[in-house]
Amino acid sequence: MRPRRCRSHCGVLGGSEMTTPIDTAGPAKGQEDALLRAAERIARADALLITAGAGMGVDSGLPDFRGTEGFWRAYPALARAGVRFEEIASPSNFSLHPKIAWGFYGHRLNLYRKTSPHGGFAVLKAWAERMAAGAFVLTSNVDGQFQKAGFDKARVCEIHGSIHHLQCSAPCGPDTWSARHFRPEIDEEHCRLTSPLPRCRYCGEVARPNILMFSDADWSAVRTEAQEAALDGWLEGAGKVAIVECGAGTQIPSVRRFGEHLARERHLSLVRINLREPHIDADGIGIALGAADALAQIDSILSAQDSNPSNPAKATP
Ligand SMILES: NC(=O)c1ccc[n+]([C@@H]2O[C@H](COP(=O)([O-])OP(=O)(O)OC[C@H]3O[C@@H](n4cnc5c(N)ncnc54)[C@H](O)[C@@H]3O)[C@@H](O)[C@H]2O)c1
Ligand SMILES: [Zn+2]
Helix, strand or coil: CCCCCCCCCCCCCCCCCCCCEECCCCCHHHHHHHHHHHHHHHHCCCEEEEEECHHHHHHHCCCCCCHHHHHHHHCHHHHHCCCCHHHHCCCCHHHHCHHHHHHHHHHHHHHHHHCCCCHHHHHHHHHHHCCCCCEEEEECCCCCHHHHCCCCHHHEEECCEEEEEEEECCCCCCCEEECCCCCCCEECCCCEECCCCCECCCCCCEEEEEECCCCCCCCCCHHHHHHHHHHHHHHHCCCCEEEEEECCCCCCCHHHHHHHHHHHHHCCEEEEECCCCCCECCCCEEECCCHHHHHHHHHHHHHHHHCCCCCHHHCCC
């Protein structure tokens, strides 16, 4: 059974974030061992559940929003004005300062559209293609990078919504629609939309991204709820699932808690790839590397084992 998710950026479940620094693979030997064990779990799995946060996009050149510093580095105009992520990522801006709100989200939309997913996405996709039940993705990222990397859009669950979809800011109804025809032009110096605002296709009010923002009672969860139902269905028949988590942070821990809960409840393997926050409980595997690097290293181990007849990763558990 899938854990219920919170709709207010406060994490998925009750209970505290696991913080015991076990198996963080800090020293080289520990790291090597963690990579080997991760490869073993993946080789034995029938299905791959990829869970991802903003750190997954870092090796593609995208910013994560780790703390105000990181966010302000990515948006110097907001740094100059002293605006924090929590303030700009607020639905009220679409009625109060829509050109600024779209200056921020329009810049991100353009950025995600022109970004190419790094090699780690292709590695995950190749693993999934060799597994009986394939892959499902659960991500708090709104950037559409998994779909861009060729993952089946019917098997992606975007728990915080997607920037590639719009909804009414009023809102006059729960409908969402594609942002495909919206091509924002941005004055980056002032973080301001210079082209016309997108409008609700039903009532003409300003349209906003279908993203769960802070204190956001107006977010339409319809699209995400359908994705969650698809994930539930897939999990039912997926068999032995390996969970590979990439770049999910502790500040908004929804993705981490989802994987931890599912792993505990269904006795699944959880591999956590995270550059700065790899801590995980004793049953999990924490890898303190960047996502592209870690996935490439695990893939090399799997390839070497594939060409070795005494392949330990292929042994029956
Ligand atoms: N691309 C996006 O869609 C995007 C980007 C920024 C923020 N957000 C939103 O903001 C919130 C941010 O939370 P979050 O936890 O996803 O991000 P976060 O910025 O809070 O944390 C990022 C995590 O990734 C790790 N990390 C950094 N570089 C990495 C790398 N190269 N490889 C692997 N791990 C790396 C960090 O140690 C950290 O734990 C989410 O709710 C999300 O919806 C989305
Ligand atoms: Zn409307």
